Amino acid sequence: MSAERHLIRSRCFAPFFWTQALGAFNDNVFKNVLLLLITFVAVPQLGWDAGLVNNLAAALFILPYLLFSAWGGQLADHRNKRSLIIGLKLLELATMIAATAALLFNAYALLLGLLFLMGTQSALFGPVKYAILPQHVPRTELVRANAWVEMGTFLAILLGTLGAGALAAIGGVQARWIIASVLVGVSLLGLAASTLVPSAPALAGGSVRWQPLSGSFRVLRDAWRSPVLFRTLLGISMFWFLGASYLTQLPLWAAEVMRGQADAVTALLAAFAVGVGLGSLICAHLSAGRLEIGLVPIGGLLLALAGFDFAAHPTFAGTANTLLDLIAMPRFWWMLTDLVLIGIGGGLYIIPLYTLIQVRSEETQRARMIAANNVLNALFMVLSALFGMLLIGILDISLSSFFTALAGISLATALVCALLVPRAMMRISIFVLVHLWYRLRISGLDNIPREGPAIVVCNHVSFMDALVMGGASPRPLRFLMDKPIYESPWLHWFFRMAGAIPVASERRDPKGMRRALDLVSEALGNGEVVMLFPEGRLTRDGRTKEFRRGIELIIRRDPVPVVPAALSGLWGSWSSRYGKGAFRSLPHRFRARVCLAFAQPLSADEASRETLQASVMALKASIDGQAQNSPVSAEAPDDERTGENDHR
Structure with missing residues (x-):
């Protein structure tokens, strides 16, 4: 663990780690507070359609990844990444100040617009997030750095989701001021951390053109020309397809299978996030400074096996189980263990793939390859929503069958990866x-x-x-x-x-x-x-x-x-x-x-x-x-x- 402690304290990594973790936390506090306000305040007061507005909010956050990821990749390749990070943190701060005004004056339409702006900031930050690491971190530390970034991101998502629920539960004008203070305060902390990030000069020359749709097609075409990189991008996107499917349907699982309340959803999300964090650290430990691509099929297999077991849980007894009721049930702990194992499998699966992009991409095009990854991730997350609508909404299959299908997709993905890298998988085994x-x-x-x-x-x-x-x-x-x-x-x-x-x-x-x-x-x-x-x-x-x-x-x-x-x-x-x-x-x-x-x-x-x-x-x-x-x-x-x- 001494290597991990050294990395998280190092001048070349620690400021960036806290910059991205605080940003992920703020994203999720803002997004979840907005969804709660729309669902429980705006819909009753303004007569909005809850389903329509919630789906619109999700689309407004995903759309910037399709429009601006390619531009963000160009910016990251052609500009100093430290300056770009500071500029994006200033954009985040301006967005949060505007959100404060919108919260205090109940300007819900403005909040939806700011959600699009926050999605834009995240889409532009994504390519910088992974492209800057190879410039600051030695290759032998790259897997460990990616593991910390992934663990920090998922834990920030979890804490942001929990924090949004706790803040929204306060109620009244006082809650608006507290939420605004948290959003602006965390933005200021992230901005302060970004100023400590070391310089990362541009690796490519030339001008940057903003061409949203054609730019996205161009980066995907560039990625397609490298079969290894494109397969890697597809593998990462499959992880986000599965992750989005799990996270979207867990609230429904908690209500229909566990007969639980809101705190049951929190427990499930926490188990999944902790599992991804543990999987990331295990991956870093097993890799020992090397790129162990053989961990990918092993992680996929663990994700599949735990997924099959998770889907097999029968419906719980009771009608409105509290978290205390569930804690007394052994099957609840078994279910949490399954989700932790699913998360561990995800961590083992995803970290080597991100590292492979960083190692195999040309220096002058590294950020654009990560931008192509973000575009594909967004498309696969949209596909996951359509997949859920088809199976659960139209075909009306049970949740157990839906999660079984996800486990089957995980197994197929693991087998394909094993066929592609049999010797690497055998070596790490x-x-x-x-x-x-x-x-x-x-x-x-x-x-x-x-x-x-x-x-x-x-x-x-x-x-x-x-x-x-x-x-x-x-x-x-x-x-x-x-x-x-x-x-x-x-x-x-x-x-x-x-x-x-x-x-x-x-x-x-x-x-x-x-x-x-x-x-x-x-x-x-x-x-x-x-x-x-x-x-x-x-x-x-x-x-x-x-x-x-x-x-x-x-x-x-x-x-x-x-x-x-x-x-x-x-x-x-x-x-x-x-x-x-x-x-x-x-x-x-x-x-x-x-x-x-x-x-x-x-x-x-x-x-x-x-x-x-x-x-x-x-x-x-x-x-x-x-x-x-x-x-x-x-x-x-x-x-x-x-x-x-x-x-x-």
Whole structure:
């Protein structure tokens, strides 16, 4: 948690975090106070149609995202983002001052117009919100920064919604003054925080043209030209489709299924918001400074499974259950747990996608890609409203069936994501399992190049080596492995999905080595990292054996950097050849201490068999002392544990 504390206190991030969180809070206080005033004051006094006016209010807030997001993206790319943020916070302050006058003089039509203006401010702020982070935050902190932003946004939405209800409940002229003071006061705090945001110079030159509709089509067309980015935008928009559907129908669920009152809706919204916040922090922790796109299908799957369980809850007993009544019911807590899990799944799903846009977009077009995302989000939120109207309003299906349909959409989305990034999902799954099974201590991860081709070589101790290496590496690894094991009928699908490269001995298959070298060259040509165990076989006595000539053949064909690595702590485990052999007994040690270290990469000219073996053995000797609590520390002699002496 020290990294999280450092980030939230840092000069480059903290002012922006509080600027956007206070803005999200103010948005929701204003929007929800307005809806409550219209529903309970304006409609009875002026004879307005409640359904028509509420839908008009929702449209007035969404419409600016369709009209002005593209312009906001251009502004963010062509202007200093700090100056733009301060200008937008001044617009927010002016809007809130005007709202104060409208509240005091009961000018409800003006309040609707100001809602459109507030939506415009939010639409222009959206592209800046995510485009500024890569300029202020190191890439290794980007996932963590996005997690904080997402958590802050959802908690601000929750607190703004709750605050609006509490303020509106006061009643009378006094309530209007208190609401006005809160709106203007929070705007002033946000403006003050924005002045502390560091400068973020423009990354693109040229003029900015305001072309609302054509601009929106243009940014969508630009996004379409990059298949990876456009799929990412669709994935984010699907999250907002699901989120809007859940949040829109939760009040009806609370009334019809839970037989609850207004405070029951608050509890459901709080559970969902807390879940998204927890999911964001879990995502940041699991990512450990890396972009873990494999979390996306895992988050989608969790969202789907929890959604199916949530939809299966039967109708509660009673007619007007208070929150105290519901608290006494175990099924209420089960339901809240489902919503927390749905939120956690959403956090795991959405954070890597936002980070992917920031990382994969060109610097000069990053804000416009985020603007395209906002346009698509708005369209999908409109689709969610139409989807709810069709299923619940026209087809008259039950709420349980509606939420089941949402869970089915979540499951389909998760499966599509899993098919698109199978190796990334497998890598993060292995990462979690390895860290649950072992107390893994890793050093030297920065020695693996962040981009471009590379080879990693390591000593071979147990059958778990590849999983430990794959789970620890910040980049996906392509493994060379023995062809008979690769063709195992039970595990062939797994090795194929993992991108393993089968190698057959020249004696068994004279052309097999050439085919393997061709596959290695292809992987390196694609900028991937290839991992191999140059010993060619698993150690039988714990010692590092002589490296074979295959490593030199690979380097000669593809002169790329070679990273030496060493494993310690796995010799003597149930997956090594110690004692009776691998997998011939049950695991007798859980959470064993395992050390993995990476040395500085060697150039192709430096990387011979001898130098690589010497580097791996020196690295292993340096970490052997860290793995004192090995699985066989009480039963295996030192020479077998470390492999540094002759095996007797």
